Amino acid sequence: MTGYYKDEDLDRFGEMGKYNQELFGKFMSWYTAALEPGVLNKREKVLIGLSVAHAIQCPYCIDAYTKSCLEEGMSLEHITEAVHVASAVRGGASLIHGIQSHNAADKISL
Amino acid sequence: MINKKFKDTLSEVCSGPLVSVDIKILQVNVGYLCNMACKHCHANAGAERQEIMERENIEAVLRVLEETDINILDITGGAPEMNPYFTHLVREARRIGKHVMVRTNLTIFFEEGKEYLPEFYGNNSVEIIASLPFYMESEVDRVRGKGSFHKCAEALRKLNSLGYGAEESDKKLHLVYNPSGAFMSPPQETLEADYKRELFGRLGVSFNSLFTFLNMPVGRFRDYLIRSGNFEKYMGKLICAFNPETLEGLMCRHLINVGWDGRLYDCDFNQMLGLGVHSSRGQRIADFDYQELIKRTINVEEHCYGCTAGRGST
Numbered sequence: 247m248t249g250y251y252k253d254e255d256l257d258r259f260g261e262m263g264k265y266n267q268e269l270f271g272k273f274m275s276w277y278t279a280a281l282e283p284g285v286l287n288k289r290e291k292v293l294i295g296l297s298v299a300h301a302i303q304c305p306y307c308i309d310a311y312t313k314s315c316l317e318e319g320m321s322l323e324h325i326t327e328a329v330h331v332a333s334a335v336r337g338g339a340s341l342i343h344g345i346q347s348h349n350a351a352d353k354i355s356l
Numbered sequence: 357m358i359n360k361k362f363k364d365t366l367s368e369v370c371s372g373p374l375v376s377v378d379i380k381i382l383q384v385n386v387g388y389l390c391n392m393a394c395k396h397c398h399a400n401a402g403a404e405r406q407e408i409m410e411r412e413n414i415e416a417v418l419r420v421l422e423e424t425d426i427n428i429l430d431i432t433g434g435a436p437e438m439n440p441y442f443t444h445l446v447r448e449a450r451r452i453g454k455h456v457m458v459r460t461n462l463t464i465f466f467e468e469g470k471e472y473l474p475e476f477y478g479n480n481s482v483e484i485i486a487s488l489p490f491y492m493e494s495e496v497d498r499v500r501g502k503g504s505f506h507k508c509a510e511a512l513r514k515l516n517s518l519g520y521g522a523e524e525s526d527k528k529l530h531l532v533y534n535p536s537g538a539f540m541s542p543p544q545e546t547l548e549a550d551y552k553r554e555l556f557g558r559l560g561v562s563f564n565s566l567f568t569f570l571n572m573p574v575g576r577f578r579d580y581l582i583r584s585g586n587f588e589k590y591m592g593k594l595i596c597a598f599n600p601e602t603l604e605g606l607m608c609r610h611l612i613n614v615g616w617d618g619r620l621y622d623c624d625f626n627q628m629l630g631l632g633v634h635s636s637r638g639q640r641i642a643d644f645d646y647q648e649l650i651k652r653t654i655n656v657e658e659h660c661y662g663c664t665a666g667r668g669s670t
Contacts, residue, residue, distance in 0.1 A: 316535065316537065316539045317535075317542055318543075319547040319550055321492050321495050322494070322495075
Protein backbone atom coordinates (compact mmCIF):
# COMPACT_ATOMS: atom_id res chain seq x y z
CA MET A 247 0.00 0.00 0.00
CA THR A 248 1.81 3.12 -1.14
CA GLY A 249 0.88 6.73 -1.93
CA TYR A 250 -2.45 7.93 -0.61
CA TYR A 251 -2.96 5.08 1.88
CA LYS A 252 0.06 4.48 4.12
CA ASP A 253 0.58 1.35 6.24
CA GLU A 254 1.65 3.35 9.25
CA ASP A 255 -1.54 5.45 9.20
CA LEU A 256 -3.55 2.55 10.60
CA ASP A 257 -1.55 2.81 13.82
CA ARG A 258 -2.63 6.48 13.99
CA PHE A 259 -6.32 5.59 14.15
CA GLY A 260 -6.41 6.78 17.77
CA GLU A 261 -5.69 10.31 16.59
CA MET A 262 -9.32 10.43 15.42
CA GLY A 263 -10.17 10.93 19.08
CA LYS A 264 -8.12 14.10 19.27
CA TYR A 265 -10.99 16.49 18.54
CA ASN A 266 -13.81 14.41 19.96
CA GLN A 267 -12.64 11.74 22.38
CA GLU A 268 -16.15 10.99 23.59
CA LEU A 269 -17.49 9.98 20.19
CA PHE A 270 -14.31 8.11 19.30
CA GLY A 271 -14.43 6.26 22.61
CA LYS A 272 -18.03 5.27 21.97
CA PHE A 273 -17.12 4.07 18.49
CA MET A 274 -14.23 1.98 19.82
CA SER A 275 -16.38 0.40 22.55
CA TRP A 276 -19.08 -0.43 20.02
CA TYR A 277 -16.56 -1.76 17.49
CA THR A 278 -14.87 -3.96 20.09
CA ALA A 279 -18.20 -5.26 21.39
CA ALA A 280 -19.45 -6.00 17.88
CA LEU A 281 -16.39 -8.18 17.20
CA GLU A 282 -16.66 -10.15 20.45
CA PRO A 283 -17.94 -13.72 20.04
CA GLY A 284 -21.71 -13.93 20.54
CA VAL A 285 -24.21 -16.05 18.66
CA LEU A 286 -21.64 -15.77 15.87
CA ASN A 287 -18.17 -16.97 16.75
CA LYS A 288 -14.94 -15.01 16.25
CA ARG A 289 -14.14 -16.77 12.99
CA GLU A 290 -17.54 -15.99 11.45
CA LYS A 291 -17.23 -12.36 12.50
CA VAL A 292 -13.77 -11.81 11.00
CA LEU A 293 -14.92 -13.47 7.78
CA ILE A 294 -17.86 -11.05 7.61
CA GLY A 295 -15.39 -8.23 8.30
CA LEU A 296 -13.20 -9.41 5.43
CA SER A 297 -16.14 -9.56 3.04
CA VAL A 298 -17.34 -6.09 4.00
CA ALA A 299 -13.78 -4.78 3.73
CA HIS A 300 -13.71 -5.90 0.11
CA ALA A 301 -17.20 -4.65 -0.63
CA ILE A 302 -16.31 -1.16 0.65
CA GLN A 303 -12.73 -1.54 -0.65
CA CYS A 304 -11.05 -0.20 2.50
CA PRO A 305 -7.31 -0.99 2.27
CA TYR A 306 -6.83 -0.84 6.04
CA CYS A 307 -9.74 -3.18 6.67
CA ILE A 308 -8.52 -5.58 3.97
CA ASP A 309 -5.06 -5.79 5.58
CA ALA A 310 -6.43 -6.12 9.10
CA TYR A 311 -9.14 -8.69 8.35
CA THR A 312 -6.89 -10.78 6.10
CA LYS A 313 -4.51 -11.12 9.04
CA SER A 314 -7.40 -11.87 11.39
CA CYS A 315 -8.64 -14.60 9.05
CA LEU A 316 -5.19 -16.21 8.94
CA GLU A 317 -4.97 -16.01 12.72
CA GLU A 318 -8.34 -17.76 12.97
CA GLY A 319 -6.94 -20.70 10.98
CA MET A 320 -8.24 -19.79 7.54
CA SER A 321 -6.23 -20.01 4.35
CA LEU A 322 -6.17 -18.12 1.07
CA GLU A 323 -8.79 -20.58 -0.18
CA HIS A 324 -11.20 -19.45 2.57
CA ILE A 325 -10.35 -15.81 1.96
CA THR A 326 -10.85 -16.10 -1.79
CA GLU A 327 -14.25 -17.75 -1.36
CA ALA A 328 -15.34 -14.96 0.99
CA VAL A 329 -14.19 -12.30 -1.48
CA HIS A 330 -16.23 -14.05 -4.17
CA VAL A 331 -19.30 -13.87 -1.93
CA ALA A 332 -18.72 -10.14 -1.38
CA SER A 333 -18.16 -9.61 -5.08
CA ALA A 334 -21.16 -11.68 -6.09
CA VAL A 335 -23.47 -9.78 -3.73
CA ARG A 336 -22.03 -6.52 -4.98
CA GLY A 337 -22.40 -7.61 -8.60
CA GLY A 338 -25.94 -8.83 -7.91
CA ALA A 339 -26.78 -5.47 -6.39
CA SER A 340 -25.84 -3.79 -9.64
CA LEU A 341 -27.63 -6.35 -11.73
CA ILE A 342 -30.90 -6.18 -9.79
CA HIS A 343 -30.96 -2.45 -10.48
CA GLY A 344 -31.46 -3.42 -14.10
CA ILE A 345 -35.11 -3.84 -13.09
CA GLN A 346 -35.17 -0.16 -12.11
CA SER A 347 -33.78 0.61 -15.53
CA HIS A 348 -36.47 -1.51 -17.13
CA ASN A 349 -39.12 0.20 -14.97
CA ALA A 350 -37.81 3.62 -15.96
CA ALA A 351 -37.86 2.64 -19.61
CA ASP A 352 -41.40 1.25 -19.28
CA LYS A 353 -42.59 4.58 -17.86
CA ILE A 354 -41.61 6.43 -20.97
CA SER A 355 -42.11 3.79 -23.59
CA LEU A 356 -45.12 3.11 -25.78
CA MET B 357 7.97 -1.47 22.32
CA ILE B 358 10.27 -3.71 20.27
CA ASN B 359 13.22 -2.87 22.53
CA LYS B 360 11.55 -4.05 25.71
CA LYS B 361 13.82 -6.79 27.03
CA PHE B 362 12.20 -10.08 28.03
CA LYS B 363 14.05 -9.91 31.35
CA ASP B 364 12.40 -6.55 32.11
CA THR B 365 8.95 -7.89 31.23
CA LEU B 366 9.64 -10.91 33.45
CA SER B 367 10.73 -8.76 36.38
CA GLU B 368 7.37 -6.94 36.27
CA VAL B 369 5.48 -10.17 37.01
CA CYS B 370 8.05 -12.36 38.86
CA SER B 371 10.00 -11.76 42.02
CA GLY B 372 13.06 -13.53 40.62
CA PRO B 373 14.50 -15.03 37.45
CA LEU B 374 12.85 -17.88 35.56
CA VAL B 375 14.06 -21.13 37.09
CA SER B 376 13.73 -24.83 36.32
CA VAL B 377 10.85 -26.68 38.01
CA ASP B 378 11.87 -30.25 37.18
CA ILE B 379 13.43 -32.28 34.36
CA LYS B 380 10.82 -34.63 32.91
CA ILE B 381 12.13 -34.67 29.36
CA LEU B 382 15.51 -35.04 27.73
CA GLN B 383 15.13 -33.37 24.34
CA VAL B 384 17.89 -34.37 21.98
CA ASN B 385 18.64 -32.66 18.68
CA VAL B 386 20.58 -35.33 16.80
CA GLY B 387 21.57 -33.05 13.93
CA TYR B 388 20.53 -30.38 11.47
CA LEU B 389 20.65 -32.61 8.39
CA CYS B 390 17.24 -32.76 6.75
CA ASN B 391 15.66 -33.90 3.50
CA MET B 392 13.58 -30.69 3.50
CA ALA B 393 14.26 -26.98 3.86
CA CYS B 394 11.02 -25.55 5.27
CA LYS B 395 10.65 -21.78 5.24
CA HIS B 396 9.71 -21.61 8.93
CA CYS B 397 12.54 -23.86 10.23
CA HIS B 398 14.22 -22.35 13.29
CA ALA B 399 17.12 -24.81 12.92
CA ASN B 400 18.01 -23.76 9.37
CA ALA B 401 17.97 -27.48 8.68
CA GLY B 402 18.63 -28.81 5.21
CA ALA B 403 20.42 -31.31 3.02
CA GLU B 404 23.69 -29.37 3.14
CA ARG B 405 24.02 -29.32 6.95
CA GLN B 406 26.93 -31.34 8.34
CA GLU B 407 26.14 -31.18 12.06
CA ILE B 408 25.29 -34.72 13.22
CA MET B 409 25.40 -36.18 16.73
CA GLU B 410 28.20 -38.76 16.96
CA ARG B 411 28.07 -42.14 18.72
CA GLU B 412 29.91 -40.84 21.81
CA ASN B 413 27.20 -38.30 22.58
CA ILE B 414 24.40 -40.75 21.72
CA GLU B 415 25.85 -43.11 24.37
CA ALA B 416 26.14 -40.22 26.85
CA VAL B 417 22.44 -39.45 26.29
CA LEU B 418 21.56 -43.09 26.99
CA ARG B 419 23.73 -43.08 30.13
CA VAL B 420 21.89 -40.01 31.46
CA LEU B 421 18.53 -41.65 30.76
CA GLU B 422 19.63 -44.82 32.54
CA GLU B 423 21.07 -43.04 35.58
CA THR B 424 18.24 -40.54 36.18
CA ASP B 425 14.47 -40.52 36.62
CA ILE B 426 14.00 -38.66 33.34
CA ASN B 427 11.39 -40.83 31.66
CA ILE B 428 10.85 -39.13 28.32
CA LEU B 429 13.26 -38.92 25.40
CA ASP B 430 12.17 -36.32 22.82
CA ILE B 431 14.19 -36.68 19.61
CA THR B 432 14.34 -33.80 17.15
CA GLY B 433 16.48 -32.40 14.31
CA GLY B 434 16.70 -31.71 11.30
CA ALA B 435 15.16 -34.92 10.22
CA PRO B 436 16.29 -37.01 13.21
CA GLU B 437 15.90 -40.21 11.20
CA MET B 438 18.90 -39.16 9.08
CA ASN B 439 21.28 -39.61 12.00
CA PRO B 440 23.08 -42.97 11.49
CA TYR B 441 22.62 -43.88 15.18
CA PHE B 442 18.93 -42.97 15.28
CA THR B 443 17.54 -46.51 15.47
CA HIS B 444 20.14 -47.45 18.09
CA LEU B 445 19.10 -44.49 20.24
CA VAL B 446 15.40 -45.34 19.99
CA ARG B 447 15.85 -49.07 20.63
CA GLU B 448 18.16 -48.59 23.62
CA ALA B 449 15.96 -45.92 25.17
CA ARG B 450 12.97 -48.24 24.84
CA ARG B 451 14.98 -51.17 26.22
CA ILE B 452 15.66 -49.26 29.44
CA GLY B 453 11.96 -48.42 29.69
CA LYS B 454 11.88 -44.82 28.54
CA HIS B 455 9.04 -43.23 26.61
CA VAL B 456 10.28 -42.06 23.20
CA MET B 457 8.83 -39.19 21.17
CA VAL B 458 10.11 -38.34 17.69
CA ARG B 459 9.47 -35.12 15.79
CA THR B 460 9.21 -36.21 12.19
CA ASN B 461 8.55 -34.37 8.94
CA LEU B 462 6.77 -37.49 7.52
CA THR B 463 8.31 -37.05 4.04
CA ILE B 464 11.46 -38.79 5.30
CA PHE B 465 9.53 -42.10 5.01
CA PHE B 466 9.93 -41.85 1.23
CA GLU B 467 13.69 -41.30 1.15
CA GLU B 468 15.79 -44.20 -0.09
CA GLY B 469 16.55 -46.64 2.71
CA LYS B 470 14.04 -45.06 5.13
CA GLU B 471 10.98 -47.06 4.11
CA TYR B 472 11.25 -49.13 7.29
CA LEU B 473 10.42 -46.16 9.54
CA PRO B 474 6.62 -46.51 10.00
CA GLU B 475 6.94 -50.15 11.11
CA PHE B 476 9.99 -49.30 13.20
CA TYR B 477 8.00 -46.64 15.01
CA GLY B 478 5.10 -49.00 15.56
CA ASN B 479 7.30 -51.85 16.80
CA ASN B 480 9.01 -49.55 19.32
CA SER B 481 5.82 -47.77 20.44
CA VAL B 482 7.27 -44.39 19.52
CA GLU B 483 4.99 -41.38 20.02
CA ILE B 484 5.01 -39.41 16.79
CA ILE B 485 4.89 -35.62 16.59
CA ALA B 486 4.51 -34.85 12.89
CA SER B 487 4.79 -31.47 11.26
CA LEU B 488 1.87 -30.60 8.98
CA PRO B 489 1.52 -26.82 8.68
CA PHE B 490 -2.04 -26.98 7.31
CA TYR B 491 -4.68 -29.38 6.06
CA MET B 492 -4.67 -27.98 2.51
CA GLU B 493 -2.20 -28.89 -0.19
CA SER B 494 -1.50 -25.36 -1.43
CA GLU B 495 -0.49 -24.04 2.00
CA VAL B 496 1.69 -27.03 2.88
CA ASP B 497 3.49 -27.10 -0.46
CA ARG B 498 4.12 -23.36 -0.32
CA VAL B 499 5.93 -23.68 3.04
CA ARG B 500 7.57 -27.09 2.64
CA GLY B 501 8.03 -27.56 -1.08
CA LYS B 502 5.98 -28.91 -3.97
CA GLY B 503 4.65 -32.42 -3.52
CA SER B 504 5.20 -32.52 0.23
CA PHE B 505 1.50 -32.55 1.12
CA HIS B 506 0.86 -35.73 -0.86
CA LYS B 507 3.84 -37.44 0.76
CA CYS B 508 2.58 -36.40 4.21
CA ALA B 509 -0.88 -37.71 3.38
CA GLU B 510 0.53 -41.06 2.27
CA ALA B 511 2.72 -41.27 5.38
CA LEU B 512 -0.25 -40.53 7.64
CA ARG B 513 -2.34 -43.21 5.92
CA LYS B 514 0.49 -45.69 6.44
CA LEU B 515 0.72 -44.78 10.14
CA ASN B 516 -3.05 -45.13 10.48
CA SER B 517 -2.87 -48.60 8.93
CA LEU B 518 -0.38 -49.54 11.67
CA GLY B 519 -2.77 -48.42 14.39
CA TYR B 520 -1.48 -44.89 14.88
CA GLY B 521 -3.92 -42.05 15.49
CA ALA B 522 -7.01 -43.99 16.56
CA GLU B 523 -8.63 -42.56 19.68
CA GLU B 524 -8.25 -45.69 21.81
CA SER B 525 -4.86 -46.70 20.41
CA ASP B 526 -1.72 -46.51 22.52
CA LYS B 527 0.18 -45.54 19.35
CA LYS B 528 -0.09 -41.79 19.54
CA LEU B 529 0.14 -39.59 16.48
CA HIS B 530 0.05 -35.82 16.94
CA LEU B 531 0.25 -33.13 14.30
CA VAL B 532 1.90 -29.73 14.54
CA TYR B 533 0.58 -26.54 12.95
CA ASN B 534 2.82 -23.57 12.29
CA PRO B 535 1.48 -20.33 10.81
CA SER B 536 2.64 -20.01 7.21
CA GLY B 537 3.78 -16.42 7.74
CA ALA B 538 4.19 -13.51 10.13
CA PHE B 539 0.99 -13.94 12.07
CA MET B 540 -0.20 -15.59 15.28
CA SER B 541 -1.58 -19.12 15.62
CA PRO B 542 -5.32 -19.79 15.69
CA PRO B 543 -6.92 -21.25 18.83
CA GLN B 544 -5.73 -24.86 19.16
CA GLU B 545 -9.17 -26.41 19.84
CA THR B 546 -10.84 -24.76 16.84
CA LEU B 547 -8.07 -25.65 14.44
CA GLU B 548 -7.83 -29.22 15.75
CA ALA B 549 -11.51 -29.70 14.93
CA ASP B 550 -10.88 -28.32 11.40
CA TYR B 551 -7.87 -30.58 10.87
CA LYS B 552 -9.77 -33.66 12.06
CA ARG B 553 -12.80 -32.92 9.90
CA GLU B 554 -10.86 -31.96 6.78
CA LEU B 555 -8.11 -34.59 6.93
CA PHE B 556 -10.61 -37.36 7.56
CA GLY B 557 -13.01 -36.02 4.94
CA ARG B 558 -10.41 -35.38 2.25
CA LEU B 559 -7.87 -38.11 2.94
CA GLY B 560 -9.45 -40.55 5.38
CA VAL B 561 -6.68 -39.72 7.86
CA SER B 562 -7.00 -39.73 11.68
CA PHE B 563 -4.71 -38.39 14.39
CA ASN B 564 -4.84 -37.83 18.15
CA SER B 565 -4.08 -34.16 18.85
CA LEU B 566 -3.03 -31.00 17.10
CA PHE B 567 -0.45 -28.66 18.62
CA THR B 568 -0.50 -25.08 17.34
CA PHE B 569 2.94 -23.51 17.65
CA LEU B 570 4.06 -19.99 16.92
CA ASN B 571 7.00 -19.40 14.65
CA MET B 572 9.93 -18.27 16.77
CA PRO B 573 11.94 -15.29 15.53
CA VAL B 574 14.96 -17.55 15.16
CA GLY B 575 16.82 -19.09 12.21
CA ARG B 576 15.27 -19.16 8.75
CA PHE B 577 12.01 -17.60 9.97
CA ARG B 578 13.89 -14.66 11.53
CA ASP B 579 15.68 -14.14 8.20
CA TYR B 580 12.31 -14.09 6.46
CA LEU B 581 10.91 -11.56 8.95
CA ILE B 582 13.81 -9.20 8.38
CA ARG B 583 13.88 -9.67 4.61
CA SER B 584 10.14 -9.07 4.27
CA GLY B 585 10.09 -6.02 6.58
CA ASN B 586 7.85 -7.82 9.10
CA PHE B 587 10.32 -8.20 11.97
CA GLU B 588 9.39 -5.14 14.04
CA LYS B 589 5.64 -5.65 13.72
CA TYR B 590 5.92 -9.35 14.54
CA MET B 591 8.05 -8.75 17.62
CA GLY B 592 5.72 -5.93 18.68
CA LYS B 593 2.78 -8.30 18.43
CA LEU B 594 4.55 -11.00 20.48
CA ILE B 595 5.50 -8.46 23.16
CA CYS B 596 1.95 -7.08 23.34
CA ALA B 597 0.60 -10.63 23.64
CA PHE B 598 2.86 -11.51 26.62
CA ASN B 599 0.81 -13.60 29.03
CA PRO B 600 2.30 -14.27 32.49
CA GLU B 601 0.00 -17.29 32.90
CA THR B 602 2.12 -19.17 30.35
CA LEU B 603 5.22 -19.02 32.56
CA GLU B 604 4.36 -21.99 34.78
CA GLY B 605 4.01 -24.43 31.89
CA LEU B 606 6.97 -23.31 29.79
CA MET B 607 8.76 -26.38 28.41
CA CYS B 608 12.18 -24.98 29.25
CA ARG B 609 11.27 -25.33 32.94
CA HIS B 610 10.61 -29.04 32.52
CA LEU B 611 13.31 -30.26 30.13
CA ILE B 612 16.95 -30.18 29.14
CA ASN B 613 17.85 -29.81 25.49
CA VAL B 614 20.95 -31.51 24.11
CA GLY B 615 22.66 -30.20 20.97
CA TRP B 616 24.15 -32.34 18.21
CA ASP B 617 27.62 -31.74 19.74
CA GLY B 618 26.54 -32.71 23.25
CA ARG B 619 26.12 -29.18 24.62
CA LEU B 620 23.22 -28.56 26.99
CA TYR B 621 20.57 -25.88 26.52
CA ASP B 622 17.27 -24.81 28.05
CA CYS B 623 15.44 -25.32 24.74
CA ASP B 624 16.01 -25.94 21.05
CA PHE B 625 15.72 -22.21 20.29
CA ASN B 626 18.48 -21.37 22.76
CA GLN B 627 20.53 -24.06 21.06
CA MET B 628 20.19 -22.30 17.71
CA LEU B 629 21.27 -19.05 19.35
CA GLY B 630 24.20 -20.68 21.18
CA LEU B 631 22.80 -19.81 24.62
CA GLY B 632 24.03 -22.66 26.83
CA VAL B 633 22.60 -23.65 30.23
CA HIS B 634 23.71 -21.87 33.39
CA SER B 635 25.62 -24.59 35.21
CA SER B 636 28.83 -24.51 37.18
CA ARG B 637 29.41 -28.27 36.70
CA GLY B 638 29.85 -28.24 32.93
CA GLN B 639 27.63 -27.66 29.94
CA ARG B 640 27.87 -30.98 28.12
CA ILE B 641 25.82 -34.16 28.26
CA ALA B 642 28.93 -36.00 29.49
CA ASP B 643 28.98 -33.68 32.55
CA PHE B 644 25.23 -34.00 33.21
CA ASP B 645 24.48 -33.20 36.84
CA TYR B 646 20.78 -33.65 37.57
CA GLN B 647 20.82 -31.96 41.00
CA GLU B 648 22.65 -28.93 39.63
CA LEU B 649 20.54 -28.62 36.49
CA ILE B 650 17.20 -28.95 38.25
CA LYS B 651 17.99 -25.75 40.17
CA ARG B 652 19.27 -23.78 37.19
CA THR B 653 18.19 -20.33 36.07
CA ILE B 654 16.77 -20.37 32.55
CA ASN B 655 18.68 -18.37 29.95
CA VAL B 656 16.13 -15.96 28.46
CA GLU B 657 16.31 -13.59 25.50
CA GLU B 658 13.91 -11.73 23.22
CA HIS B 659 12.76 -14.87 21.38
CA CYS B 660 11.18 -16.04 24.67
CA TYR B 661 8.29 -13.71 23.86
CA GLY B 662 7.35 -16.37 21.30
CA CYS B 663 6.66 -19.01 23.95
CA THR B 664 4.82 -16.61 26.26
CA ALA B 665 2.51 -14.93 23.74
CA GLY B 666 -1.23 -15.44 24.07
CA ARG B 667 -2.07 -18.99 25.03
CA GLY B 668 1.62 -19.94 24.95
CA SER B 669 3.54 -21.99 22.42
CA THR B 670 5.76 -24.77 23.69
